[in-house]
Amino acid sequence: MSGEHRRGFLKKGAGAAIIAGGLFTATGVGSDDDVGIDLPDPELIPNPDTDEDWADSQADAGNGRTVENGYEFDGERLEVAWAAEHYGGSGIAPAGMYGGGIAVADDTVYTAGEEGVAAIDDEDGSVRWKNGDVDAREPTVVDDTIYLSGDEVVALDRTDGSVRWETDLEPEDGFSPATVAYGGVYALGDGTLYALDPADGTTTWRRDTVEHEDEHWETEEEFATYPAAANGVVYASTNQLTVALEPETGEAVWKERTGSHVPPGPTRASATMVAAGGGGYTDWGACDAQTGERVGGGTGAVGAVSDEVCVIEQDDSVNVYDAESGERLWSLYTHGNSTIPTLSGDTAYIYFNTYNATVSSAYDGKLVAFDADDGTEKWVLSLEDERVGTILAVSGETMYVYNNGEIVALREDASDDEEESGDDEGGEDEQDGDESDDEDDGDEKDDGEDDEDC
Known part of the structure; x- marks a missing residue:
């Protein structure tokens, strides 16, 4: 194994404490007395009090775009329940980037972008409240707060959209989407990873670079991908390294060389795998989420990661790998028109554009459900039959897609159940x-x- 590894422990110190199911982020420096927690640990849930399928714009703090044990949709019965304005622009960005995501919590859909932030009633699509003064994106809902990122990281009261706090750090290129977990808010700005106090947005710690040195190679690099959180740690990547960090201190638990070029985009993590990578002809790399041992890599963008599989999008294909072994399970030639995938239960859902393909394919303008393990086609729903589009979220028995500037909520026809x-x-x-x-x-x-x- 080429990477540098260390089994990490959370320290007791000024302000540090262990709470049920997770970690409370300390604002002081810990002592050398450990509390016996060995990291990473899949038993540590990022937000143990959150019982939602898609409370984060990328599903959860792991950015996995996955609903484990999620609902299995019947494409023949899906129909539009409601449609509402999407504030996130032209839908969600390609797998290697970010933009246009939504969050769903407590029967409310949150959308954010240049038009402001809005809370939408999930029953009928009506607007509960709107704050047009906030220019931010990628909402994450934890407890009674919505966290968003733009020029700064912003926290809103989820009951009325009023601003609770906003950072004043002024990164030149703004902030990546915030990851909220283990009692902290983690965001990337100008290559620096910040840990913020969720109560007031003050900086708990910041880390500018990751250093690595061995007999063959030496480097010091700033961060390139925005963080994910799972297994009691915060994961992030530089251009060539993936690192697991202690949430309390930002110290490395392990780090591993995973690629040679990682443009801005998400780190995606599950209990099994952590993966990061951009898109097109750039590299992606994956590690064992527990040990940091490299398990896979190649060319493409990391679209989704679950405990079982990892979905990689290339310019002209989708490839699905076993999350534990890194073995490729199946591949689909897409002509370059697939959008970002979503995993729910045992199914991979992918919408195929009608305008991004150099050569037309049988799936153009269609939402397709594939068996995540072997790629078997389960069903196809055409744009001609229903208002399908790029998947924004899956929550409960509802699938939310982007279509012509709107969030469209798709649910199975209830009349069939009545009959x-x-x-x-x-x-x-x-x-x-x-x-x-x-x-x-x-x-x-x-x-x-x-x-x-x-």
């Missing part, structure tokens, strides 16, 4: 009647048997 329920009730009535007849027949038969015995 099936009616059929079942009718069948039960008939069955009850049959049972009644059977009972009468049985009585007659018993009488006969009694007579016979006599």
Whole structure:
């Protein structure tokens, strides 16, 4: 293994404490007394009090675009429940970048962009509130706060959209989407990784570079991908390294060489794998989320990561790898028109554009469900039949897609359930009647048997 590795421990110190299911970020420097927690640890949930499928613009703090054990949609029954203005511009960006994401929590959809921030009622698509003075993007909902990023990191009260705090750090290129986990807010600005206090936005710690030195190679690099959080650590990447950091201090638990060029984009992590990479002909690399050992890499962008699989998008294909071994499971030639994938349950959902392909394909303008393990096509829903588009989120039994400037909520036709329920009730009535007849027949038969015995 070429990387440098160290088993990390969380320290007790000024302001540090362990809470149920996670870590409270300290604002002071820890002592040398450890509390016996070995990192990474998949038992440590980033936000243990959050019970939502898609409370982050990339699904959760791991940026995995995955709903583990999520709902399995029936494409033939999907229909538009409502549509509302999407403030995030022209939909979600390619896999290697960010922009246009939404968050869903407590029956509310949050959208953000140049038009401001809005909370949308998930029942009918009506606007609950709007704050047009905030120019930020990529909402993340934790507890009663919405965290967004733009020129600065901003925190809003989720009940009315009022500003709670805003950083004043002035990075030249603004901030990446914020990752909220383990009692901290983590964001990338001008190559520096910041840990912020969620209560007031003050800086807990900052890390400018990652250093690496061995007998073959020496480097010191700034950060290039925005962070993910899982397994009790914060993951991020430089141009050539992926690193796992202690949330409390920013110290490296392990680091591994994973690529030679990683443009701005997300780090994606699950309990099994952490992967980062840009798009097109740039490199991606993946490590074992626990040990840091490199398990895969190549050319392309990391689209989604679950405990079981990793989806990589290249210019003209989608490739799916086993998250534990790094072995390629299946591949699909896409002519370059696939959009960012989403994993829910055992299914990979991908929408295929109608305008981004150099050569047309059978999937143009279609939302397709594939078996995530072997690539078998489950169903296809065409733009001609329904308002499908790039998937923004999956939450509960609703799929949210981008279509012509709007968030479109797709749900299965409830009337089918009512009809099936009616059929079942009718069948039960008939069955009850049959049972009644059977009972009468049985009585007659018993009488006969009694007579016979006599």
